[in-house]
Amino acid sequence: MTLTKEFRQRIDDLVGKNRVVLFMKGTRQAPQCGFSAKVVGMLDELVRTYETVNVLEDPQMREGIKEYSQWPTIPQLYVEGQFVGGCDIVTEMHGSGELQRVLGAPPAKSATAAGAASRVPEITVSGAAARAFREASAQSVGDVLRLEISSAFQYDLSIGPRALDDVEVVAGGVTLFLDPGTASRANGVAIDFVQTSDGEAFKITSPNQPHAVRPIKAPELKAWLEQGRAFELFDVRPEKERAIAKIDRARPLDPSGKSQLLGLDKKTPLVFHCHHGIRSRNAAEDALRAGFHEVYNLEGGIDAWSLLVEPSIPRY
Secondary structure, eight states: OOOOHHHHHHHHHHHHHOSEEEEESBOSSSBSSHHHHHHHHHHHHHOSOOEEEEGGGOHHHHHHHHHHHTOOSSOEEEETTEEEEOHHHHHHHHHHTHHHHHHTOOOOOOHHHHHHHSOOOOOEEOHHHHHHHHHHHHTOSSOEEEEEEOTTOOEEEEEEOOOTTOEEEEETTEEEEEOHHHHHHOTTOEEEEEEETTEEEEEEEOTTOOOOOEEEOHHHHHHHHHHTOOOEEEEOSOHHHHTTOOOTTOEEOSHHHHHHHHTSOTTSOEEEEOSSSSHHHHHHHHHHHTTOSOEEEETTHHHHHHHHTOTTSOOO
């Protein structure tokens, strides 16, 4: 796209008035892609405050920042008004210590000091997960099994090289390697290997994870309805959109609906939906801030519901 003078000035203001700015998918508290979550994790370790811009909320920004920086992917990091790079470059700079210098953060501790300062966390690995780990590790020579937990509690299991400052954890007969930041967040983590609707997958749970908006897919929501599960479903769209298409069970989040919502017990499971899932995520995050514990956002909104569950509902 061609940037207008006004939109270029808008980005100029963002990168000029904020020392550190990350253009990302999602928010600092709830990244919506693995690359954004990874950069957030590195920034959270090094600086206390920085600005984030959620490009998913603004299609013009999503494409405009690519033109502005002449860089094709998201996330993008700016420091002191200068473009630093995307996820791969930021990760490389973090590993070399260059990112700390650019951000003005204290230099990283030596591997020995970092290892000594890192308390070895207690992790539980089920028998099924241990078998899956051993099968995966058997096909890799020279690499180790790695667990990464970002500051936003995004989880990643991978096979890769060991780092000098890794913390080694033996659990369920397998050995996991964690970077120091992950080790500080991993105590009490449980890892299982379970059957899901998409096949077998690792399931990671943590008592340390703060409440966050959880995604729910349309077929899963349909199953909840069929099972008679207790929850409340709210439609955040305005009346003119609800007149076109609606899910019968959903309450409109109009003034009356908001009053009903605030009167619910904070342990009531909540599901929010809109057209494609963007506006409803904001409403879901508001519910978390209001003290609700179990909050979900319908992935793809009513459009996904129409495609995957109820084709008779019009798409628009």
